[in-house]
Amino acid sequence: MGNEINREEITLKGIPASPGIAMGPAFLIETEEPAVHRRQISDEEIPNEISRFEDALIQTRKEILEIQKKISEEMSSEHAEIFNAHLLVLEDKMFLEEVISRLRKEKFTVEYILVDVIKKYIKVFSRMDDEYLKERISDIDDVGKRILRHLIGQQRQDLTKLKEKVIVVAYNLSPSDTALMHKESVLGFVTDIGGRTSHTAIMAKSLEIPAVVGLEKVSRWVKNGDYLIVNGNEGIVIINPREETLKKYQEELLRFEEFTRRLEGxxxxxxxxxxxxxxxxxxxxxxxxxxxxxxxxxxxxxxxxxxxxxxxxxxxxxxxxxxxxxxxxxxxxxxxxxxxxxxxxxxxxxxxxxxxxxxxxxxxxxxxxxxxxxxxxxxxxxxxxxxxxxxxxxxxxxxxxxxxxxxxxxxxxxxxxxxxxxxxxxxxxxxxxxxxxxxxxxxxxxxxxxxxxxxxxxxxxxxxxxxxxxxxxxxxxxxxxxxxxxxxxxxxxxxxxxxxxxxxxxxxxxxxxxxxxxxxxxxxxxxxxxxxxxxxxxxxxxxxxxxxxxxxxxxxxxxxxxxxxxxxxxxxxxxxxxxxxxxxxxxx
Amino acid sequence: MRKIKKKIVVRNKQGLHARPAALFVQVANKFDANIVVRKGTLSANGKSIMGILMLEVGPGTEILIEAEGEDAGEAIVALEKIVLEEEPELIR
Missing domain, CATH: 3.20.20.60 (Phosphoenolpyruvate-binding domains)
Structure with missing residues (x-):
């Protein structure tokens, strides 16, 4: 905790997504979208923009297939199935045609058009009544961000290469983020958005990583290295806990672990x-x-x-x-x-x-x-x-x-x-x-x-x-x-x-x-x-x-x-x- | 070019959501014909999962499937089957 000791204890209430108690330093992953500028392009640039888009699609496809392979080896084929939905979005005719035709007509960079098209889809899907359809937003968003990262040549923090044990804090975690988490290095995770039945929550449960979602502002409250307590049983997150709070949770954690061990015995x-x-x-x-x-x-x-x-x-x-x-x-x-x-x-x-x-x-x-x-x-x-x-x-x-x-x-x-x-x-x-x-x-x-x-x-x-x-x-x-x-x-x-x-x-x-x-x-x-x-x-x-x-x-x-x-x-x-x-x- | 239109009431229990929608799109993509699905005044490319999902076709809804191309006939038969079956099997 070190110099964080003077910071105030903050308790946030969210949705319990995966049971268990975790304590450790926060690791904030950059979830803000990369800045995309609205820049007009000339007619000569159009073919180049289209081919950049096509390259990014190929890269994204490769990336998704790799993750899918990794997951079906490490987990179950059921979890790998999520990525079939991602591939369907990636190969979607309407989506691809819309990006290309708007690019030709409006003459902006492909990054700008892509972000705009994705935004439009998300807006339409978030207005739908159906829970299933609402959850497709995360698929569309995930795929859109992947393509964008390939266009800009920026890579996301790689969760598979974490060196110390941390609690991952994010605005939103895509199912592919959770899938790449390793139990050895990720103690727990907390997010601003998400529901109990989201893919992310389901994955967390099967990985047995304590998680709380739907915390609204946690990614803005937390700084890298803040000490966190994640109570996945009750949906509570405590930022920079006081000594007595910490002690209370340490005891609870011991009791919980002891109980689980006894059951295994x-x-x-x-x-x-x-x-x-x-x-x-x-x-x-x-x-x-x-x-x-x-x-x-x-x-x-x-x-x-x-x-x-x-x-x-x-x-x-x-x-x-x-x-x-x-x-x-x-x-x-x-x-x-x-x-x-x-x-x-x-x-x-x-x-x-x-x-x-x-x-x-x-x-x-x-x-x-x-x-x-x-x-x-x-x-x-x-x-x-x-x-x-x-x-x-x-x-x-x-x-x-x-x-x-x-x-x-x-x-x-x-x-x-x-x-x-x-x-x-x-x-x-x-x-x-x-x-x-x-x-x-x-x-x-x-x-x-x-x-x-x-x-x-x-x-x-x-x-x-x-x-x-x-x-x-x-x-x-x-x-x-x-x-x-x-x-x-x-x-x-x-x-x-x-x-x-x-x-x-x-x-x-x-x-x-x-x-x-x-x-x-x-x-x-x-x-x-x-x-x-x-x-x-x-x-x-x-x-x-x-x-x-x-x-x-x-x-x-x-x-x-x-x-x-x-x-x-x-x-x-x-x-x-x-x-x-x-x-x-x-x-x- | 052949163009075929067919009005169908969706009997699939989930409507054209979730897996049935994915199946519909997978099957549609096997044909060369252009496929359009209409619900009321809305329409979508039958080969687009997002298009189909955005139509929000629930069970019992009447839709119009249009296919245009050499294999339009076969396409309509195959797609109609998915929409009419209560629990279509997934093709892998």
Whole structure:
């Protein structure tokens, strides 16, 4: 800090874009546009200006392709995709023609015309209502500045060559700026503009760099070398903090790091209570690509492998071989842990074009999931056959979505038997003990769970739909979002009923909805007797931490108490209080 | 030179925004024909992503696609498909 010590502490409030706390010296990057003068040119200069423009375009294209290559090597291809948008802008016919034709007509330098054309586009796009279109401004701006820098022969501060650890301060960071940042040298970043869902924010999150955006004037307040605190959890930036502020944050940072480290240390430990009661924490996945993350976060299996993505974005139906190869890969990679495959759950909010599912007014209650599969046994059998064949390579299970009555379950099981019979005839082996489960997400199924339990090996509670159907609340309708209450006393009773009837029939129960991944509900669900929690990979450590910090008798007491309340509010308040007692570090 | 015009109501769920717009432009650029998209009194070069985005074509909007050139017929067929499909597949 040195001579900056006399400067006053300033606190700015912005938008939290990426969590974490960072402290360090500020590094201001020049984001002001290079000065471009309005200079008239002669007719003879026109061809030269055009060829300068063309050269700059070629250079820019080269530059973008290089960055794109670098990013897809270091990060994911998803992030590299942003640059496809940049290339589209760079190659845009209307844009290029406009620059050249105005250059010919108005006879100003190409720099001046370019800046003016870009300005015009930005103005038009910023007037649009659509969030997506508004965000294209940063693509246009980014490309425009790149071309301009090549025209003037000026290079931007290279973020890849930073020598010390800094906090980057800028008016705006383009996605390509963030992409070039290295975690080793960039502690955090803060910008004047930008929103929570901008590409820049998304990149910061995936790089795990704390960031605050939308600070309005931060780039004008901060001088190079000022000491900064970036609180990406709350969206706060403190410039030149006083001793006591700094101390407070240093302590908080230590606590935060300590907590993260402890969570990492939990990876190989089981989800076991202090008094030795064990449950299973498994993960929800959509594609085999997520398996490394599942294992890294210490999930002991997969509780929900969604298979819809096979059927999406394509013209034909996935073959048995293709599905077999994918299921087999997942089974092998996860072995000896179990993988629960959910059979096709189309409809509701998930559609595929090639199947020609007619438009429905009420799709969540329509022709979907198991209903669709039973009507199209050809598609269903292909999937079942692929799952059965892959079952030899690991520990697979399968479950049917949206079961609403016993007949459906029996019919699905009958089709499964036919597929097994067919495989036996063809001398193809499979796991004869493959466990079969039913998802309980329709209130009618929950009510007759004692009857359904006789037909399956396990239940998996799908809370998202169960809550929506039980409370008659469309979960995509924002106007009634306040009614979507996982802690509604009715939901608690329904869950208790499902678990109790399953246990008295001797089968186990998992949960794969959002509710299982909410730290707040863990003590309650544990106390109700849930056997398996299937959650998104990143939440696994925190949930383990909660379970490992309490006893099963404590959990049962909490569950008992919760069932006595009459409102969701009381239940939530009570759970928050209890959770604070169990794990004070958890933020809810 | 062939010139073909076709009025279409956009069925694509996102309208001609985001990826569908990019797809539209990619496909348009494969043809030699000049392509113009009109919405009301506004018009844009069908081969320009910025032009298409600036038209702000939402789902359910009526647009007019004009193609002029030897392969105008094929161009119209290909572009119409993107606009009419609810979730067009991306071509890479």
């Amino acid at each position: 939990l990876r190989d430990l089981p989800a076991e209570t202090l008094d030795g009661y064990r449950v299973k924490i498994v993960a929800n996945i959509e594609s085999p690509q997520e398996i490394p993350s599942v294992l890294a976060h210490g999930a002991f299996g997969i509780g929900l492998y969604r298979t819809e993505y096979f059927y999406m974005n394509r013209k034909d139906l996935p073959s048995e071989e293709e599905q077999y190869a994918a299921y087999r890969r997942v089974a092998i990679q996860m072995a000896p842990h179990s993988v629960t495959i959910r059979t096709l759950d189309l409809g509701g909010d998930k559609f595929v074009s090639q199947l020609d599912i007619p438009y429905e007014i009420n799709p969540f209650m329509g022709w979907r999931a198991i209903r669709f599969c039973l009507a199209r046994p050809d598609i269903f059998k292909t999937q079942l056959s692929a799952i059965l064949r892959a079952s030899l390579d690991g520990k697979l299970r399968l479950m049917y979505p949206l079961i609403s009555g016993i007949e459906e379950l029996q019919q699905a099981n009958r089709i499964l038997r036919e597929v097994k019979e067919d495989l036996r005839k063809r001398n193809i082996c499979f796991d004869e003990n493959l466990e079969v489960g039913a998802m309980i997400e329709v209130p009618s199924a929950a009510m007759i769970s004692d009857i359904l339990a006789k037909e399956v090996d396990f239940f998996s509670i799908g809370t998202n739909d169960l809550i929506q159907y039980s409370l008659a609340v469309d979960r995509v309708n924002e106007k009634i979002a306040y009614l979507y209450e996982p802690a509604h006393p009715a939901i608690l009773r329904i869950i208790k009923n499902i678990i109790d009837s399953a246990h008295s029939e001797g089968i186990w129960v998992g949960m794969c909805g959002e509710m299982a991944g909410e730290v707040l509900f863990i003590p309650l669900l544990l106390g109700l007797g849930l056997d398996e929690f299937s959650v998104s990979p990143v939440t696994v450590p925190e949930i383990k931490q909660v379970i490992r910090s309490m006893t099963i008798s404590q959990a049962k007491e909490i569950a008992r108490e919760c069932l006595t309340f009459s409102t969701s509010e009381e239940i939530l308040k009570f759970l928050r209080l209890k959770l604070k007692e169990i794990v004070p570090e958890v933020i809810v």
